[in-house]
Amino acid sequence: MNIAKSIQDAVLHSLESLYGGSFTEKDFQLNHTKSEFEGDYTIVLFALVKSIKKSPETLGEELGQHLTQYYPQLFSAYNVIKGFLNLTVCDNYWFELVQRNHLDICYGKQPMNGHKIMVEYSSPNTNKPLHLGHLRNNFLGWSVAEILKANGFDVIKSCIVNDRGIHICKSMIAWQLFANGATPETTNTKGDHFVGDYYVKFNEEYKRQIQELIASGMNEAEAEKNAPIMLQTQQMLVDWENGKPEVLELWKIMNAWVYKGFDATYQSIGCDFDKKYYESDTYLLGKDIVQDGLNKNIFYKKEDGSVWIDLTADGLDEKLVMRKDGTSVYITQDIGLAKQKYDQYHIDQSIYVIGDEQNYHMKVLKLIAQKLQFPYANDIHHLSYGMVELPSGKMKSREGTVVDADDMVEEMISTAKALTTSLGKVKEFSEAELEELYKTLGLGAMKFYLLRVDPKKKMIFNPEESIDFHGFTGPFIQYTYARIQSILRKENNIGKPINHTLLPLEKKLAFQLEQFPSAIMDAAKELNPSAVANYLFVLSQQFNSFYAEHSIANAESADAKNFRLQLASMTANVIKSGMQLLGIQVPSKM
RNA sequence: GGUUCGGUAGCUCAGCUGGAUAGAGCAUCAGCCUUCUAAGCUGAGGGUCAUUGGUUCGAAUCCAAUCCGAAUCACCA
Numbered sequence: 291m292n293i294a295k296s297i298q299d300a301v302l303h304s305l306e307s308l309y310g311g312s313f314t315e316k317d318f319q320l321n322h323t324k325s326e327f328e329g330d331y332t333i334v335l336f337a338l339v340k341s342i343k344k345s346p347e348t349l350g351e352e353l354g355q356h357l358t359q360y361y362p363q364l365f366s367a368y369n370v371i372k373g374f375l376n377l378t379v380c381d382n383y384w385f386e387l388v389q390r391n392h393l394d395i396c397y398g399k400q401p402m403n404g405h406k407i408m409v410e411y412s413s414p415n416t417n418k419p420l421h422l423g424h425l426r427n428n429f430l431g432w433s434v435a436e437i438l439k440a441n442g443f444d445v446i447k448s449c450i451v452n453d454r455g456i457h458i459c460k461s462m463i464a465w466q467l468f469a470n471g472a473t474p475e476t477t478n479t480k481g482d483h484f485v486g487d488y489y490v491k492f493n494e495e496y497k498r499q500i501q502e503l504i505a506s507g508m509n510e511a512e513a514e515k516n517a518p519i520m521l522q523t524q525q526m527l528v529d530w531e532n533g534k535p536e537v538l539e540l541w542k543i544m545n546a547w548v549y550k551g552f553d554a555t556y557q558s559i560g561c562d563f564d565k566k567y568y569e570s571d572t573y574l575l576g577k578d579i580v581q582d583g584l585n586k587n588i589f590y591k592k593e594d595g596s597v598w599i600d601l602t603a604d605g606l607d608e609k610l611v612m613r614k615d616g617t618s619v620y621i622t623q624d625i626g627l628a629k630q631k632y633d634q635y636h637i638d639q640s641i642y643v644i645g646d647e648q649n650y651h652m653k654v655l656k657l658i659a660q661k662l663q664f665p666y667a668n669d670i671h672h673l674s675y676g677m678v679e680l681p682s683g684k685m686k687s688r689e690g691t692v693v694d695a696d697d698m699v700e701e702m703i704s705t706a707k708a709l710t711t712s713l714g715k716v717k718e719f720s721e722a723e724l725e726e727l728y729k730t731l732g733l734g735a736m737k738f739y740l741l742r743v744d745p746k747k748k749m750i751f752n753p754e755e756s757i758d759f760h761g762f763t764g765p766f767i768q769y770t771y772a773r774i775q776s777i778l779r780k781e782n783n784i785g786k787p788i789n790h791t792l793l794p795l796e797k798k799l800a801f802q803l804e805q806f807p808s809a810i811m812d813a814a815k816e817l818n819p820s821a822v823a824n825y826l827f828v829l830s831q832q833f834n835s836f837y838a839e840h841s842i843a844n845a846e847s848a849d850a851k852n853f854r855l856q857l858a859s860m861t862a863n864v865i866k867s868g869m870q871l872l873g874i875q876v877p878s879k880m
Numbered sequence: 881g882g883u884u885c886g887g888u889a890g891c892u893c894a895g896c897u898g899g900a901u902a903g904a905g906c907a908u909c910a911g912c913c914u915u916c917u918a919a920g921c922u923g924a925g926g927g928u929c930a931u932u933g934g935u936u937c938g939a940a941u942c943c944a945a946u947c948c949g950a951a952u953c954a955c956c957a
Contacts, residue, residue: 316897319898319899324900324901326900334899336937337899337900346937372899372900373899373900374899374900452957454957457957469904568922576929596955605883607882609952614887616956619957620954620956620957645951646950646951647952648951648952649883650883650953653883676885676951677950677951679950681891709919713917714917715917715919742894743892743894744893750893750949752906755891760906760919762894762904762906766919768919769920770919772919773920776917777916796931820894824904828904831904835922837916838920838922841915843916844916863897
């Protein structure tokens with residue numbers, strides 16, 4: 291049980307024995323005491339004034355009296371200022387908390403709760419390489435999965451690969467037209483970039499052909515429809531769907547190139563999946579569901595044979611669920627896949643990490659599932675995250691302002707290298723250890739930068755700021771960890787402190803350590819890794835302040851030294867497991 | 881136009897289940913390395929919390945309206 295809950299219970303009991311009647315947690319507010327006042331926790335009394343009919347000051351006095359008298363193991367002092375009752379928690383509470391947990395590497399984690407959740411994230415298209423937006427998606431999905439695991443959920447990480455469709459055919463056509471048989475091997479290019487280059491070539495050629503047609507007197511819309519390369523591409527998609535062998539063959543080869551490239555990227559950023567779905571396997575799913583919906587009169591057929599659902603009563607529009615030629619559309623496939631996930635894994639909840647541009651789509655998906663009365667309909671959850679923009683505005687692939695994932699990783703690692711070299715603190719490291727360190731720091735900085743902000747909000751990616759390793763950054767926290775390790779290497783046997791009066795900075799640190807379990811519970815509840823990032827930053831700041839003010843190795847007494855070693859050890863463990871939830875490693879030296 | 885989301889310091893962001901004088905980081909300025917890692921610490925300046933009205937003992941936080949910005953409303957995925 292955490293301290294806030296203990297205090298809440300104590301206050302409830304005191305209120306009941308002082309004033310009779312029954313109270314709930316909602317009858318008063320429990321806050322952290324602001325640093326300019328004496329105390330640890332504050333009861334805001336105003337809300338009680340009405341029901342108890344005493345002045346806030348009297349109420350505070352009476353309650354403070356009662357609490358310190360009947361809960362001496364919890365409270366050592368109190369004071370009342372205006373309508374606020376400030377309570378000081380006994381030193382012994384913090385002392386024992388640290389004593390008990392300073393070696394526990396599982397501190398803050400919850401036991402398994404029997405609930406199974408699937409987290410789908412990443413979901414790349416196989417016609418171009420991953421970019422900054424994918425990185426935010428990957429880090430978020432991975433981290434949310436880890437945070438849920440730490441809170442006792444059984445988590446399956448999944449990914450839907452969009453491996454078919456017109457966009458893939460564009461790259462394929464361009465390759466046929468321009469590649470002359472080139473491959474990633476012959477050109478020494480990473481597979482996903484290689485294929486992406488042909489996607490770009492397609493667009494260049496397409497644009498050129500449109501201009502040509504316009505020059506010969508066609509209007510723009512006509513030109514867009516009739517450009518030969520577009521007609522070829524559309525024909526290729528038809529051929530693919532009809533299973534034309536040479537088209538399938540090329541499709542497989544080019545996708546294999548892309549997968550090889552993706553795997554290298556996923557490997558480098560430490561991203562993995564338990565289950566991969568491929569759209570080429572799932573795009574036919576959902577057709578039987580359409581029939582089912584027709585039978586139940588949830589869907590209806592128009593004269594041309596296309597099938598629709600009317601969502602106008604729910605504030606949305608009419609939505610197509612099957613084309614007149616009987617092929618399924620995006621939403622239909624998604625309904626099919628949602629069902630498949632549920633049938634295969636018997637999950638209790640399905641979380642989709644997808645950009646907020648798809649809010650409408652995901653709303654429709656859930657609504658249709660609800661109308662079809664699927665048992666899992668209410669457990670579909672869209673973790674909607676905001677787009678990543680540049681200071682100059684949106685990233686546009688057409689204008690070449692897209693920040694490539696691989697370039698980004700490389701740049702962060704080389705920044706880490708440059709800074710580490712200039713500081714010259716790890717001269718004894720071997721070449722391999724150095725490479726490892728640069729990667730730890732570079733990736734740490736990048737992941738932290740993308741995870742430290744609220745997922746729901748769009749974020750501005752500032753290239754200069756992102757390579758800063760000072761302040762609210764991953765390396766700052768990694769540095770704090772490395773500092774502690776340096777101390778613990780030298781002072782490796784921690785004795786048991788017997789009696790020690792906590793100094794303010796020590797107590798502040800212990801207080802923050804006490805918050806860790808509830809911080810990761812909140813992060814799970816909100817599906818928000820930034821809560822963990824913020825927590826770890828504050829913890830590190832507090833450790834560093836403490837470190838600058840008080841010596842650990844040369845503490846005033848043996849008890850003080852042992853207690854501070856325990857504090858340091860617990861801080862390091864919390865940093866390590868917290869960073870682990872963000873997918874960030876911590877170095878023991880940097 | 882409808883729907884949804886957002887607007888807090890020069891910049892990037894916390895805070896939003898209503899509570900005390902609105903917080904960090906970056907940037908700027910001033911200090912701190914003969915003792916545990918200065919990727920650090922201490923301090924200063926910097927704010928009409930978009931605007932207006934409402935609810936209340938109390939509003940950045942809740943409600944309404946307005947202004948500004950974004951996403952979306954495809955027989956694309």
